[in-house]
Amino acid sequence: xxxxxxxxxxxxxxxxxxxxxxxxxxxxxxxxxxxxxxxxxxxxxxxxxxxxxxxxxxxxxxxxxxxxxxxxxxxxxxxxxxxxxxxxxxxxxxxxxxxxxxxxxxxxxxxxxxxxxxxxxxxxxxxxxxxxxxxxxxxxxxxxxxxxxxxxxxxxxxxxxxxxxxxxxxxxxxxxxxxxxxxxxxxxxxxxxxxxxxxxxxxxxxxxxxxxxxxxxxxxxxxxxxxxxxxxxxxxxxxxxxxxxxxxxxxxxxxxxxxxxxxxxxxxxxxxxxxxxxxxxxxxxxxxxxxxxxxxxxxxxxxxxxxxxxxxxxxxxxxxxxxxxxxxxxxxxxxxxxxxxxxxxxxxxxxxxxxxxxxxxxxxxxxxxx
Amino acid sequence: xxxxxxxxxxxxxxxxxxxxxxxxxxxxxxxxxxxxxxxxxxxxxxxxxxxxxxxxxxxxxxxxxxxxxxxxxxxxxxxxxxxxxxxxxxxxxxxxxxxxxxxxxxxxxxxxxxxxxxxxxxxxxxxxxxxxxxxxxxxxxxxxxxxxxxxxxxxxxxxxxxxxxxxxxxxxxxxxxxxxxxxxxxxxxxxxxxxxxxxxxxxxxxxxxxxxxxxxxxxxxxxxxxxxxxxxxxxxxxxxxxxxxxxxxxxxxxxxxxxxxxxxxxxxxxxxxxxxxxxxxxxxxxxxxxxxxxxxxxxxxxxxxxxxxxxxxxxxxxxxxxxxxx
Numbered sequence: 116x117x118x119x120x121x122x123x124x125x126x127x128x129x130x131x132x133x134x135x136x137x138x139x140x141x142x143x144x145x146x147x148x149x150x151x152x153x154x155x156x157x158x159x160x161x162x163x164x165x166x167x168x169x170x171x172x173x174x175x176x177x178x179x180x181x182x183x184x185x186x187x188x189x190x191x192x193x194x195x196x197x198x199x200x201x202x203x204x205x206x207x208x209x210x211x212x213x214x215x216x217x218x219x220x221x222x223x224x225x226x227x228x229x230x231x232x233x234x235x236x237x238x239x240x241x242x243x244x245x246x247x248x249x250x251x252x253x254x255x256x257x258x259x260x261x262x263x264x265x266x267x268x269x270x271x272x273x274x275x276x277x278x279x280x281x282x283x284x285x286x287x288x289x290x291x292x293x294x295x296x297x298x299x300x301x302x303x304x305x306x307x308x309x310x311x312x313x314x315x316x317x318x319x320x321x322x323x324x325x326x327x328x329x330x331x332x333x334x335x336x337x338x339x340x341x342x343x344x345x346x347x348x349x350x351x352x353x354x355x356x357x358x359x360x361x362x363x364x365x366x367x368x369x370x371x372x373x374x375x376x377x378x379x380x381x382x383x384x385x386x387x388x389x390x391x392x393x394x395x396x397x398x399x400x401x402x403x404x405x406x407x408x409x410x411x412x413x414x415x416x417x418x419x420x421x422x423x424x425x426x427x428x429x430x431x432x433x434x435x436x437x438x439x440x441x442x443x444x445x446x447x448x449x450x451x452x453x454x455x456x457x458x459x460x461x462x463x464x465x466x467x468x469x470x471x472x473x474x475x476x477x478x479x480x481x482x483x484x485x
Numbered sequence: 486x487x488x489x490x491x492x493x494x495x496x497x498x499x500x501x502x503x504x505x506x507x508x509x510x511x512x513x514x515x516x517x518x519x520x521x522x523x524x525x526x527x528x529x530x531x532x533x534x535x536x537x538x539x540x541x542x543x544x545x546x547x548x549x550x551x552x553x554x555x556x557x558x559x560x561x562x563x564x565x566x567x568x569x570x571x572x573x574x575x576x577x578x579x580x581x582x583x584x585x586x587x588x589x590x591x592x593x594x595x596x597x598x599x600x601x602x603x604x605x606x607x608x609x610x611x612x613x614x615x616x617x618x619x620x621x622x623x624x625x626x627x628x629x630x631x632x633x634x635x636x637x638x639x640x641x642x643x644x645x646x647x648x649x650x651x652x653x654x655x656x657x658x659x660x661x662x663x664x665x666x667x668x669x670x671x672x673x674x675x676x677x678x679x680x681x682x683x684x685x686x687x688x689x690x691x692x693x694x695x696x697x698x699x700x701x702x703x704x705x706x707x708x709x710x711x712x713x714x715x716x717x718x719x720x721x722x723x724x725x726x727x728x729x730x731x732x733x734x735x736x737x738x739x740x741x742x743x744x745x746x747x748x749x750x751x752x753x754x755x756x757x758x759x760x761x762x763x764x765x766x767x768x769x770x771x772x773x774x775x776x777x778x779x780x781x782x783x784x785x786x787x788x789x790x791x792x793x794x795x796x797x798x799x800x801x802x803x804x805x806x807x808x809x810x811x
Contacts, residue, residue, distance in 0.1 A: 191558065224591030234590035241557055241594065249577055252547050256554020263560060267536050268507050290577070293547025300542060455592040456626055458650040461678060461725050467592040 131354040134184070136417035142184065142349050143408045143418070144426060146176035149200045150405060151434045152209050153380075156199065156216060156230075159438065160384055165216040167229045172200035174347075174379035177404030178310050179204040181352025182278060182374075185360040191257040193241040193250045194280035196231035197310075197378075201280060205238040209434055211472045213441035221444030225451055225470050237473060247281075247315075248288030251307065254279025255294045255369075258305035262367060273367035276360050277305040284315020286333060287324060295337045298369035306356075306363055307334075308372045310346065316382045317390040334371030346376030347402040350411065377402070486667040492525045494636035494668050495601070495657065498643035499526070499563055501672045503533055506561065509647060512539040512552055513565030513602075522567045523603065523662055545571050549600070550578035556598040556652075557586060563647060566602030569656060570616040583652040584627030599646045601655035604632070605696055605746050606783055606794055608660065615783035615790075619656060619694065620747035623724050623756070629677055630723040632656040632695040636666040638721055641675030649677065656723075658696040678725030682734060686714030689804050690734040692757055693744040694720040697776075697795045701744055704800035713808055723753055731757065732764040739770045742803045744795050749777035774803040 133139065153171040160169045172179070179200040183192065194201045202212055207223060215222030216230050223233055233243040241257055244250035254277055261275035285291050286309055298305050309330055313320050321327040334341035340362075344355030352374070359370050377399040381388045388396070412418035455467045468474075489497070503509045510533075515522045517530040517540040530538045541548040545566065552562035566572045572579060579600060586596045606615040623630055629651055633639035639657070646653035683698070684705055691701045698719055705715040716734050720727065735741045741761050745754030758773035779793045805811040 193554075222591070224589060224593070227591050228589045232589045234593045236590075236593040241554070242590065244582075246577055246581055249550065249582060252550020252578060253554035253557065253582060255547075256551040256556075257558055258554075259551055260555040260558035260560050263510070263536070263555065264558075290546045290550060293542070293544035294550065296542055297544060297547045297551055301539070455588045455590075457629075458587065458595055467587060467595070470591045470593065473593070 131357050133350060133353065136412070136415070138184070139408065139412060140418060142180050143405065143412060144430065145180045145204055146349065146405050146408065147426060147430045148209065148433070149176045149179070149203050151430050152199060152203060152212065152437070155213070155434050155438055157380075157384065159213075159216065164442070165230065166218070167231070168196070169230050169384045170197040170382065171380050172197055172378070174399070174403070175310055175312065175376045176200055177349035177352050177408075178308070178346045178374055178376055181349040182308060182356045184353055185356045186276060186278065189239055190276045190278065191239045191241055191261065192278045192280070193254045193257060194243065195247065195250055195282055195285065196243070196245045197282070198231065198233045198243040202233040202235055202240055202243070205235060205240045207233065207235045207238060207240065208472065210437035210440040213437045214444045217441045217444070218447060219441060219444035220447045220451070221441065221471055223470060223472065226447035227451070227455065248285040248291045251279055251281055251285065251291045252294040252297070254307070255298045255303055255305055258298065258303040258369070259301065262304055273304050274364060275304060276363045278308060279305050280308045280310055282315060283309055283311040283313065283320055283324070283330065284318075285309070286330060287315070295334070295339065295369070295371070299337045299339050302367055303369055304363050304367040305369045306359060306372060307369065308374050310374050310376055312376050312378045314382070314390065317386065319390065330373040331371065339369050339371050341371040341373065343373045343375065346374040347399075347404050348407045349404055350408070486669065488665045489636055489668050490662065491636045491639055491657070491664045491666075492523060492662040494640040495525050495643055496527065496529065497668070498640045498647065500529060500532065502644060502647040503537060505672070508559065509561045509563065510537040510539065511563045511565065512541060512548055514541055514543055514567050516540060516565050521565070523659060525662070526565065545575040546578060549575035550582065552598060553578055553582045553586070553596055556583070556596045557594045561597045561647060563599045563601065566600060568607070568614055568616075569602050569604040569618045570614045572600065572602070572618060573616065579652075580622070580625050584625050587651075588627060595650055596652045597650045598652050599643070599655055600652070601643070601657060603659040604656035605658050605660075606790060609785055609787055609790060610783075611785045612782035617747040617778065619723050620745070620752040622654060623753055627652065628724060629653045630656065631677055631721065632723055633721065634661070634695050634698045634719050636664065636668045638675060638719070640668050641673050642677065642721060644672060645674040645677050648674065653677065656695060661696055675721070677722050678727055680721055680727035680730040681719045682716060682730065683719045684715065684717040686716040687738055688714045689716070689740040689742060689808050690731070690738045691715045691717045691742050691744060691800070691804070692720060692731055693717070694723055694753065695746065697744045697746050700795055700797045700800055703797040704804065707797060707801055708804055711810070713804060713810060715804060726756065726760070728760050728764060731761065735761055735765045736768045739768050740807050741765070741769070742774045742776065742800065742807050744776045744800055746778055746795055748780050749775060750780060752777060771807050771809065774807040776800050776803050
């Protein structure tokens with residue numbers, strides 16, 4: 116994509132220039148792609164094509180798309196188990212993600228990770244982590260590594276930013292506090308983004324977090340800058356995150372973001388959502404990030420109703436094809452069981468190899484091999 | 486050949502690898518300005534600077550996870566635990582992330598990292614500080630575990646561990662850090678997963694790992710005076726476990742006693758015994774005998790602690806029973 120045009124769009128108190136309409140239309144497409152992917156995941160789960168746990172990202176698409184738009188392609192990202200949106204927003208091919216859910220050899224982790232453990236080395240996406248808060252020290256470590264490469268090995272100055280996503284429930288996990296303290300004392304270029312969807316699983320934030328919605332107080336305890344960003348409108352996310360990312364890149368100092376958002380679906384597929392009201396859900400659904408951006412683009416004459424419809428059609432076709440491709444991908448062969456446990460061969464262990472999508476990247480791009 | 490202390494051998498391995506490979510760094514509590522809680526990293530801050538020898542807050546879970554993240558990105562961290570007892574609060578990162586990253590990512594992200602520190606009873610530290618973690622952690626796929634018993638093996642195994650592309654746990658002992666022995670001045674490696682026969686004898690094979698080897702040597706001398714010749718095997722590595730060397734010895738002696746400082750239930754000792762029974766079923770004159778720490782929390786009182794740990798007396802009793810000379 117070419118350099119963003121600087122069409123200033125004053126919103127609230129911020130005046131951060133937005134990228135041009137092409138980029139905004141791509142954001143819309145990315146968010147719709149994530150939504151459709153998740154809808155088909157739920158379907159596949161109900162049809163038992165996918166097993167394990169499934170946590171969908173519906174409603175929070177603006178967070179991943181808007182936040183990642185502020186990064187350079189080689190800035191690392193890491194997240195928790197609600198990870199499909201981040202992987203897709205980073206550029207993972209949906210068919211690779213779908214095949215992972217189906218436990219197929221064509222999946223991003225050859226069917227060994229599953230929904231909660233999406234990894235994509237090509238796009239600097241470091242997972243997908245299933246234990247709440249576990250990815251946060253790892254995220255600090257990614258930032259430690261970029262700084263070490265830039266400064267100790269490269270002899271220059273730190274020039275990368277790591278985005279480390281977590282849910283609001285993770286802020287009550289000890290490892291998260293250890294990681295924030297470490298990031299601040301070691302001065303690491305990492306931004307801790309709390310996707311605050313108000314519930315840790317089924318427990319409302321005020322029932323499990325001492326300071327309730329005052330999450331930023333936690334950053335203060337670690338001498339870290341913090342910000343609150345509205346996460347339902349991707350434009351707010353971008354405008355909120357851009358200065359933070361730029362400052363983190365310039366200063367190599369960590370920062371903390373309370374990103375307000377809402378998940379439209381339950382925690383996982385087994386969640387009856389009895390802990391919140393239909394009224395509350397209906398209220399948040401009026402802030403659907405896809406509809407907000409589509410309305411903005413139509414309003415600005417950057418999108419017609421017809422084009423929006425067509426985009427929806429194209430995306431449905433793309434995800435349909437992804438499901439087909441994933442279904443056609445062979446089941447992961449049994450000998451893969453003994454692969455990737457260790458890098459070397461001993462006993463029953465057979466060394467390691469890259470997933471197909473990294474090996475056969477060029478042929479994948481050549482055409483439809485479904 | 487010159488003789489140096491165990492702690493100096495560990496430091497030589499780390500320093501040589503840090504000179505050789507810029508991606509290697511040392512991180513942990515008190516490793517830099519304090520020169521290491523047990524002086525293993527003495528002088529390393531001076532040579533390598535604070536960007537490569539890094540003091541951390543007391544946050545084992547945090548700095549373990551941080552180092553694993555750095556290893557995912559291709560750096561090669563050496564993480565010092567003041568004691569492996571403290572690694573328990575870092576169980577999630579070291580067992581869930583380090584051990585399984587390669588597998589869960591389908592081969593995309595490895596974890597070339599070394600965790601090292603004191604394992605086993607230090608000397609009247611009570612039960613929280615006297616953990617033997619080898620049996621606990623050996624149960625986890627994806628890890629390698631080395632347990633050097635001499636300055637020579639410490640340098641060679643640790644050097645190999647730092648070069649290994651997998652997570653390696655290096656179990657040292659506070660009680661052995663001052664122990665001296667011959668160590669080459671040049672850099673060298675010892676293969677991980679290769680045991681060594683350190684004393685030959687035809688009557689009974691004694692298999693052990695780490696510090697209890699010294700109790701085995703003491704017992705073997707006592708038993709030799711009684712006419713029982715022990716063959717002693719230094720396992721050196723717990724995972725991979727070199728059953729070839731152990732089985733070859735048992736086929737010669739037809740008798741085996743395993744001495745393992747961890748607790749008996751579901752332990753390394755149990756694993757070795759099972760494998761010896763499987764591999765040497767027709768060669769054995771008796772079942773495999775096992776000497777462990779007693780199945781109680783480590784006590785504080787000196788006499789109680791000595792009684793709880795494997796010791797020469799317990800080993801002698803086991804060998805006599807195994808060889809029908811009791």
